[in-house]
Each structure stands twice: as structure tokens, then as C-alpha cells.
Amino acid sequence: MDNVKELLVILISSSLVSNVVLSQFLGLCPFLGVSRKIKTAAGMGTAVIFVITLASAVAGVIYKYVLQAFGIEYLQTIVFILVIAALVQFVEMFLRKAMPSLYEALGVYLPLITTNCAVLGVAISNVQKEYDILTGVVNGFATSAGFTISIVILAGLREKMEYNDVPESFKGMPTVLLTAGLMAIAFCGFSGLL
Amino acid sequence: MNKAGERLFNGLIKENPTFVLMLGMCPTLAVTTSAMNGLGMGLTTAVVLALSNMIISVLRGIIPNRVRIPAFIVIIASFVTVVQLLLEAYIPALNTALGMYIPLIVVNCIILGRAESYAYFNGPIPSLFDGIGMGLGFTFALTCIGAVREILGAGKIFDIQIMPDSYTPIGIFVLAPGAFFVLAALTAFQNFLKNRRARAGKPYEKIQSGCSEDCMNCSDKGCSKRFYDDSKSKVEEKAKETTDKKEAVETKTEKIEEAEEEKELEVVDLEKEDK
Secondary structure (H helix, E strand, C coil): CHHHHHHHHHHHHHHHHCCCCCCCCCCHHHHHHCCCCHHHHHHHHHHHHHHHHHHHHHHHHHHHHHHHHHCCHHHHHHHHHHHHHHHHHHHHHHHHHHCHHHHHHHHHHHHHHHCCHHHHHHHHHHHHCCCCHHHHHHHHHHHHHHHHHHHHHHHHHHHHHCCCCCCHHHCCHHHHHHHHHHHHHHHHHHHHHC | CHHHHHHHHHHHHHCCCCCCCCCCHHHHHHCCCCHHHHHHHHHHHHHHHHHHHHHHHHHHHCCCHHHHHHHHHHHHHHHHHHHHHHHHHHCHHHHHHHHHHCHHHHHCHHHHHHHHHHHCCCCHHHHHHHHHHHHHHHHHHHHHHHHHHHHHHHCEECCEECCCCCCCCCHHHCCHHHHHHHHHHHHHHHHHHHHHHHHCCCCCCCCCCCCCCCHHHCCCCCHHHHHCCCHHHHHHHHHHHHHHHHHHHHHHHHHHHHHHHHHHHHHHHHHHHHC
């Protein structure tokens, strides 16, 4: 029972309280770049959930059975980034062959995720917080779910603001950043949850 | 020597990675809660950038073009690991303050961008100075943003009280939302300058950032553009390519069949001659 409670706490804290984009600033490039329409934002979010959950599982297994077993934990940065890059390539090839419909929906987003710092960030924070593999996977899923929640909300707001009359200098990115800042304030409210 | 000075100036002012190129935004926002943290992060990144730039430039003749990105990443990750171990040993306070953002230097797009756009095409010495210039420019920018946030959010700079006691710190600027607001003001100022230059007839020049556009304008001109504008045409192109390939394959098989038929005929002819 304690275990379930701990997982639930991680689920809430990683997805809402310390949101990956709005309070940790990871994965900012796709957050700002791919958030103009709700549909594309949701597609990106789904792809991120898929990749991060898978990557945290693979990275957890490799850390425990390869790096720790041989006592070479200090190589984690190199190993993780290579494993993630290879994993994304592999997932892309696998989806193209095995599930063309899913590939159609997620395929375009996959190359962009390779360089997404959130994937590496989750793998590293799992190690730093000394999570075991299951907890790491839950943390990965929660983190990416938090990413999806925030990118979809931002996309919704941007769709509404598209034709607003803003001062010339604030057109485009500055307005989006201000919106993100206000969202970050709103997400601060979640800290009362825990 | 002149070239080295030019590279330093270029990185610090003309193509400042944060203020002009708008690259590497994640650490810029995350660690600039104080001027000290910004300085530490900037210098750490600068060391990695300069060294990896130099090594990539030295190895540019050996690295095959097709696997250059993985090769760059391995080189960068090695230097990050070295720097991280050094920080752990000698400046543990900074290491705990920056936490997981040190290993994340690997995915900082400034480093990969400079490798792609400069170090892979230029000699080791200019590349080293390009790295130092860009690194110092990044450090300068991070320290400035950190200082602004620290002054507004805590009334201090480098932990020294400078605002009068009557000033009430705006705590939000040290927290996460403050980073977004500071960056919003910064990009608005940059837009203002760009618009003014465009009106004066001096359009904003394209800068070699490794990508065609900076990260802030990614959805309009950069790599994310394809999600909105030409996604359809790209799909069509791909479909066309595959059909072309299929046709090519079909013609090939036809040719092979023809060749086989010819061979069979020859064999038949030979058999007739034998008889």
C-alpha cells in the first residue's frame, strides 16, 4: 500500500507540481515551437509520452544492469544520450514497418524528440533521485503527461489569441512567453496539493 | 591573431548566442535565479564549448559526414562528463546549485550548432576562439539575466544587498514564472530592434546558427515550420518518391527478366550447335 501511495505522489508531483516545462524549463523548444494548434500540440504530446516512458524504462534497465554492474556510473551522460538517440531511431523504424497508422500520426514528431532535453532530463533525474525501474517509468510517464497538459493548454490559448491586437514588438514569441509565465504562476497553485 | 580577436568579438557581441541567436534557452531560463548561478553555468558551458569545438575541428577530416552528429554528441558528452567530475571534486557548491543542468549541457543547442556551422568547416585555432567567444557571450548573457532577476527578486546582486531597505523584493522573479517574463521582455526588445532596422532598410541578416532560424521563431521559419505549412506537400513529395522508386525497381526487374530470357535463348542456341 505504501508503494502505491509513493507512486501516486510521484505521479502528481512530476506532472503538475514540478511541471517539466513550466517549472523545470526542459523541452522548451517544442513547447514554444509546436504549440500553435491544439491538434499538432496533442500529437507532439502523445509522441513525447510514448518516447519518454519507453526511454526511462530502457535507461533504468541499462543503468542498473550495465552501468552499476560494472561500476561505471560516471559514463551515464554519454550512455544515456546515445541510447536515447538510438531508441528514437529504432522506434521510428519499428513504427514505420509495424504500425503505419501510428507512424502517420507520430512519425513527424519523432526526430524532433531526439534532441529534446526533457528525455535526457528524466533519465538523469531518475538516477539522481535513486528511483528503481518501476518508479522511474512512472516518473517518466508523469513528467511527459505534464508536458502534454501544458503544451495543449498553451496551444488552446494561442489559438484564442491569434488575432488579438498586441503591440508590434510583442507580436509572436514575447506574447507566448508572457502566456507561459502566467501559466507557470497558475501551476504554482498546484504546490498546495502535496 | 586578428582572426581570433574577430571570433571573440563575434561571439560576445555580434552573434551573441542568447541575445541575438536565441539558442540554448532551457539553461538560460532554468539556472539564472541569481547572477552567481548564471556565471557558473555560463563558464561551465564555455569550457565545454571551447574544448569540443577544438577537438571536432581537429577530427573533422576523420569524421565521416553521415555519422557526424552522433560523433559530435559523443565528443561533447565526454567533455561534459569530465567537467562534471571536476566540478564535483573542486566546486561542490556550484555542482549542487546547478544540479541536473550540468549533464544537460550535452543537449544545449549552442554547442551542437557551433559544431555544425563553424568547427566542422574551420581550423582548430579559430574554432577554439569561436568557442571561447560564444561561451563568454553566453556567460555574459546569463550573468546579466541572473543579475536582473536577482535585483528584482531579492534586491541583491552576487549576494550583496544593493537595493535600499524600503524596496520590497518581487519574489516571483526568482521563481519559475519570472524567467518567462524576463525572457519575454528580452525578445520584445529584440523584436523592437529588428523592426526598427527593417524600417530603416537594413533587414535582419540571416545568422549561421546551425539551424536556419533561432529557436524563438522556430514555428514560423525554423524546423517546426513543417508542422504547419508544407506538411501536406512534403507527404505528397514522399509519396511521389516512393512511387518513383517502385517504378525504378519494376524497370530493373523487367531488365533482369529480359537478360535471363536472352541467356536462355543463348543456351538453346548453344545446344543446337552442339547437336
